[in-house]
Amino acid sequence: xxxxxPHYMLKEMDEQPTVIRKIIQAYEGDNGELTxxxxxxxxxxxxDRLYIIxxxxxxxxxxxxxQYFEKMTGIPVxxxxxxxxxxxxxxxxxxxxxxFITQSGETADSRQVLVKIKExxxxxxTVTNVPGSTLSREADYTLLLHAGPEIAVAxxxxxxxxxxxxxxxxxxxxxxxxxxxxxxLKQELAIAANGIQTxxxxxxxxxxxxEDYLKIARNAFFIGRNVDFYVSLEGALKLKEIxxxxxxxxxxxxxxxxxxxxxEEGTPVFALVTQEAVxxxxxxxxxEVVARGAYPCIIAMxxxxxxxxxxxxxxxxxxxxxxxxxxxxxxxxxxxxxHRRCDVDxxxxxxxxxxxx
Ligand code: M6R
Numbered sequence: 001x002x003x004x005x006p007h008y009m010l011k012e013m014d015e016q017p018t019v020i021r022k023i024i025q026a027y028e029g030d031n032g033e034l035t036x037x038x039x040x041x042x043x044x045x046x047x048d049r050l051y052i053i054x055x056x057x058x059x060x061x062x063x064x065x066x067q068y069f070e071k072m073t074g075i076p077v078x079x080x081x082x083x084x085x086x087x088x089x090x091x092x093x094x095x096x097x098x099x100f101i102t103q104s105g106e107t108a109d110s111r112q113v114l115v116k117i118k119e120x121x122x123x124x125x126t127v128t129n130v131p132g133s134t135l136s137r138e139a140d141y142t143l144l145l146h147a148g149p150e151i152a153v154a155x156x157x158x159x160x161x162x163x164x165x166x167x168x169x170x171x172x173x174x175x176x177x178x179x180x181x182x183x184x185l186k187q188e189l190a191i192a193a194n195g196i197q198t199x200x201x202x203x204x205x206x207x208x209x210x211e212d213y214l215k216i217a218r219n220a221f222f223i224g225r226n227v228d229f230y231v232s233l234e235g236a237l238k239l240k241e242i243x244x245x246x247x248x249x250x251x252x253x254x255x256x257x258x259x260x261x262x263x264e265e266g267t268p269v270f271a272l273v274t275q276e277a278v279x280x281x282x283x284x285x286x287x288e289v290v291a292r293g294a295y296p297c298i299i300a301m302x303x304x305x306x307x308x309x310x311x312x313x314x315x316x317x318x319x320x321x322x323x324x325x326x327x328x329x330x331x332x333x334x335x336x337x338x339h340r341r342c343d344v345d346x347x348x349x350x351x352x353x354x355x356x357x
Contacts, residue, residue, distance in 0.1 A: 002151075007344045009152035009242070013330050014200055019147045019157050020193035020323070023164050024186055026146045027172075034186055036172050040141045043123050044075070044173045047097035052079040053113050054101040055354070057155040057237060058162060062101050063230040064322050065166035071319065072174040072181060083109040083357070086116055100126045101166075103150060103158035104353035105133020112357060114138055127165060129158050143169060152345045153352050154242050156330050159234065160196065160323050164189060167320065188317040192324055195314035199327035202311075206328055209310060210335035213268040213297055214239075219246040220268040221289075222329070225253065225282050228272035231322045235270060235329030242347050243337040252278075252285035265293035270329070273300035274313070274321035299328055 005011040029035035044050075050069055052062035059081055066077040078090070082100075086109070098117050102110050105128035114135055117124055126139040129147050136142040145161035171185040199206075214220060220239060222232035233249035240247045250259060252271070263269070271286045273279050283306070286296050300306065301324075302315040313324050337344045 007152065007334075009154055009156060009334055009344050012150055012152055012157045013327065013334070015148065016157050016160050016200070016327065017193040017197040019161050020164055020189055020196065022146045023161060023168065024189055026144070027165075027168055028186075034168055034172055036143065036169055037141070040125060040143065040169075041173060041176055043097055043125065043141060044073075044169070045177060046095060047075060047123075048095040049093035050075055050077045050097050050099055051092070052077060052099045052101060053082045053085055053110055054079075055082050055107050055109050057159050057234060058101040058103060058107075060230055060234040060237070061159050061162035061166065062099075063233070064163050064227055065099075065101070065170070067227055068167050068170035068319065069173075072170040073177060073179060075173075082107065082113050086113040089116070092122075096122050098122055098124045100124065100128075100135050100139060101162055102126065102133075102135050103129045103145070103147075103155055103162075105130040105135040106353040106355055107135070108355050108357045111135055111138070127162060129161065151352070153347055153350050154238055154330075154333070154344075159326060163322050164192075183317060188320055192316045192320045195316045195324040196327050198314045199324060199331070202328075203331060205311065206331040207335040209297060209328075210332045211339060213270075213295060214243065214245060214332070214336040215339055217245055217268050219248075219262070220270065221255075221259075221263075221294075222247065222249045222270045222272075223252040223255065223282065223285060223289075224272035224274075225251060225278040225285075226275045227322050228274055228278075228282065228325065231272055231325050231329065232270070234326055235333070238330055238333040239336060241350065242333055242344050243340055243342055244348075245336060252282045255285060256288055260289065260292060263289050263292040263294045267294045268297060269294040270297045270299065270332075272325050273298060273304050273309075274325050275318060276304060279304045299325065301325070
């Protein structure tokens with residue numbers, strides 16, 4: 001029930017800090033440490049490569065998940081769009097583990113891959129929000145997102161839940177394999193939950209940004225590097241899906257290889273700056289688009305901000321920035337859609353779960 005909320009999407013965005021806290025509780029063992037089912041842990045440790053298969057927003061969460069597994073566990077990861085993978089299966093490693101990320105657990109494109117992979121006899125894990133869903137029933141193992149029902153077509157709280165559960169799974173696997181990790185994920189997730197709350201409490205500012213940048217825009221760009229690139233893809237998808245403004249997420253350094261031709265006087269460019277190692281590079285990319293007339297909206301993490309940035313997001317562990325940086329993208333898209341009188345919860349041409357291939 002959406003209660004006093006005008007839209008499910010707004011309610012679901014507001015629930016995001018609670019979702020993170022619920023995930024911490026759900027995956028806490030008796031000793032208070034984060035843990036996952038032993039059989040799943042063994043399957044992860046036995047794999048020589050992980051294949052993440054997903055669509056849409058879940059694919060974007062998978063791109064972040066790859067970073068987590070590779071950085072924390074050292075297990076190589078490939079991330080694939082489900083509708084492509086099943087009809088063009090790449091060379092596989094000797095001991096692959098397939099991870100299906102799907103909010104609904106019903107996406108036909110992802111299910112067709114699961115069916116094919118089962119025929120090949122490889123182990124499968126579904127990460128889903130819906131217990132008992134088709135992909136959960138048909139896979140060997142399931143990890144639940146604990147986000148509660150997501151009704152709005154635009155996925156918000158499921159995305160942050162996916163990112164958090166992938167971080168937690170990678171962290172627990174790394175710990176079990178004796179990899180020294182120098183941070184306490186439980187604590188860092190709690191800090192990220194507070195960071196999300198700060199963004200949610202900044203709705204007025206985000207509504208102003210939507211008004212300022214997107215009221216009359218025909219198109220918009222989202223740029224970032226490293227994980228900020230992946231969050232840019234998600235920001236662009238959110239904006240397209242509910243406001244119908246044409247948007248593209250781009251790797252900051254790649255724009256100048258062609259796409260920069262689309263920048264005109266006043267074109268909105270949202271740039272994320274949360275990764276210290278590439279902060280100067282992305283700021284350089286912003287200068288390149290500004291020189292062509294773009295109207296930049298720099299969203300930087302505290303500690304990396306500079307005068308003139310439009311929004312500063314709270315400081316969180318550098319691996320967990322997507323949990324917080326996606327929230328302004330979601331809220332800016334929401335207000336842009338509202339200002340254009342779009343049907344936020346049920347955008348045209350879309351269904352909540354895509355059950356046809
Ligand atoms: O239920 P799934 O996670 O498998 O759904 C995948 C996509 O259809 C979904 O994420 C879609 O992109 C959302 N509407 C995005 O907001």
